[in-house]
Amino acid sequence: MAIGSVAAFWAVSILLVLVPGADWAYAIAAGLRDRTFLPAVGGLLVGYLALTAVVAAGVAALVARSPMLLTALTTVGAVYLVWLGITTVVRPSAPQAAVDQDAGSWGRRTAKGVGISGLNPKALLLFLALLPQFAAHNAAWPFAAQIALLGLVHTANCAAVYTGVSTAARTVLRTRPAVAHAVTRCSGIAMIVIGALLVAERLLA
Numbered sequence: 001m002a003i004g005s006v007a008a009f010w011a012v013s014i015l016l017v018l019v020p021g022a023d024w025a026y027a028i029a030a031g032l033r034d035r036t037f038l039p040a041v042g043g044l045l046v047g048y049l050a051l052t053a054v055v056a057a058g059v060a061a062l063v064a065r066s067p068m069l070l071t072a073l074t075t076v077g078a079v080y081l082v083w084l085g086i087t088t089v090v091r092p093s094a095p096q097a098a099v100d101q102d103a104g105s106w107g108r109r110t111a112k113g114v115g116i117s118g119l120n121p122k123a124l125l126l127f128l129a130l131l132p133q134f135a136a137h138n139a140a141w142p143f144a145a146q147i148a149l150l151g152l153v154h155t156a157n158c159a160a161v162y163t164g165v166s167t168a169a170r171t172v173l174r175t176r177p178a179v180a181h182a183v184t185r186c187s188g189i190a191m192i193v194i195g196a197l198l199v200a201e202r203l204l205a
Helices: 005-016 022-033 038-064 067-090 105-118 123-135 143-173 178-203
Strands: none
Touching: 005 123, 005 143, 022 038, 022 105, 022 143, 038 105, 038 123, 038 143, 067 178, 123 143, 143 178
């Protein structure tokens, strides 16, 4: 696989990851609220690894032949994004002192992270529509292996950015409760707007 293709995808990927969205909102909330943000960020990364496996298995080609399937997937993700935004606005995360979490909390936070990234419309469109464009069918590497490599590049970008976001929320916003509430509410509103626009776009298409 050409290094140039990997570098070009890395540049596109990092720009997309740097755009605040549902993942950012969850990473910020984890940094503010939880004893450790590792379960939340880890869940987000697992979601992207799952999307990588699904696309590498050939689902992207199937979706490309069925616009209705892509519409359904995007709509589900958009509705989930709206619901997540509403809950974020209604119950914004407040800075808290580190407290012991119950045994099941790690699993719940990880599972929520998987759902957020796995059903994120932006991620679905990236993996199903954009990612295969950087892989070549006539390359020395198998097509699935190229998809897997590109997916790992995107996941690595996510790991770096979301760890930084969670750390910044913990160190900067925890001492400013009012600012933390405002940032969280703005993230929730952004998710609602993005999700609503995606639903409207699919319904009017």
